[in-house]
Amino acid sequence: MYNPxxxxxxxxxxxxxxxTEYPLGTLVYCGPDGLDAAHLPFIYRKEQGAKGTLIAHVxxxxxxxxxxxxxxxxxxxxxxxxxxxSPNWYPSKHETHRHVPTWNxxxxxxxxxxxxxxxxxxxxxxxxLLTQIHETRAAEPKPWRMSDGDKDYIEQQIxxxxxxxxxxxxxxxxxxxxxxxxxxxxxxxIAALRRHGExxxxxxxxxxxKSKG
Numbered sequence: 001m002y003n004p005x006x007x008x009x010x011x012x013x014x015x016x017x018x019x020t021e022y023p024l025g026t027l028v029y030c031g032p033d034g035l036d037a038a039h040l041p042f043i044y045r046k047e048q049g050a051k052g053t054l055i056a057h058v059x060x061x062x063x064x065x066x067x068x069x070x071x072x073x074x075x076x077x078x079x080x081x082x083x084x085x086s087p088n089w090y091p092s093k094h095e096t097h098r099h100v101p102t103w104n105x106x107x108x109x110x111x112x113x114x115x116x117x118x119x120x121x122x123x124x125x126x127x128x129l130l131t132q133i134h135e136t137r138a139a140e141p142k143p144w145r146m147s148d149g150d151k152d153y154i155e156q157q158i159x160x161x162x163x164x165x166x167x168x169x170x171x172x173x174x175x176x177x178x179x180x181x182x183x184x185x186x187x188x189x190i191a192a193l194r195r196h197g198e199x200x201x202x203x204x205x206x207x208x209x210k211s212k213g
Contacts, residue, residue, distance in 0.1 A: 001109055001172060006180055009106065009173030011211060018080040018108050018173070019044045023133075025054070026077040027166075029114070031067045038064055042076065043129055054110060054166040057126050065162045070115040074166055080106030081200035085178065089192040090185035104177050104189075104201055111170040117163035126163050177205045 009015060019025075019042070027038045038058060046052040054076055058064055068074075082105035093099040117123070128146055135143035146154055178186045186205060193202040 001107075001174060003172065003174050007174050007176045009108070009175040011173075014106075014175070014207070014211075015108055015171060015173045016044065016046060018106055019078050019110075022078050022080050024078075025056075025110075026079075027056075028075040028077065029064065029068050029072065031064065036064075038062065041130060041134070042078075043126070043133070049167050051112075051168040051171060053168060054112065055126055055129075055163070057123060057161045057163045060160050060162050062162075065116040065164070068114060068116075071113050074112060074114045076110045076112070076166060078108040078110070080108070080175075081198075081204055082106070083193055083198040083201040085189055086192070089189045090181065091188050092182055092185055099185075102176075102178075104205070106175045106177070106204055107173070109172040110166070110168055111172075112166040112168040114164055114166050117165060119163070120158055123158050123161060123163050127158065127161075175204065175208060177201075177208050179208065183209075 023041045023043070025040060025042045027040055029036060029038075040056040040058065043055045044052060045055065082103060085102045085104050087093045087099035087101055090099050124146070131144065131146060135145075149157075178189055181189075186209065190202045190205050193199070193205075
């Protein structure tokens, strides 16, 4: 990933926030036909392993767990908020006319080694934790739980998946948030993003500005 120093994201809390708030990761791996990808909701356990662990599951019919050997290297990409930035939003553009459109975004690349797990107890814990996390986000009056389902049906569903863990070896973050612009231009872009309903990117830009004092 092209990552100029002024766009490098090294704040641990921001890296974790991106992974947590945008948990659908793109898992890139090398299969028998070359590079391929799977799109999976992940759980990040920062306290497990030297640099943390990613946990997810795939359908048993998804042959990734048979095609990729345990211990193989894999890359998981988490895309945070992203927005088009018009040069018209920069006050300095109207003075110099020397700006062009760009795209602001946040992304986290997690490198690691993958292994697949068929243990039913592990699978139940993964499904239960994923459910708890996302049912809480759904904010329903009565969150759905595994115990709400028919026992035999739930067992069938558990038997139809395979778990995976990725032992994290390296985390690379990028926050391209107009850091290379004047503060008044960043403020102009933030205000315009809010007018257009792009509050997530605007919030990210403001967080970065505050973190740098």
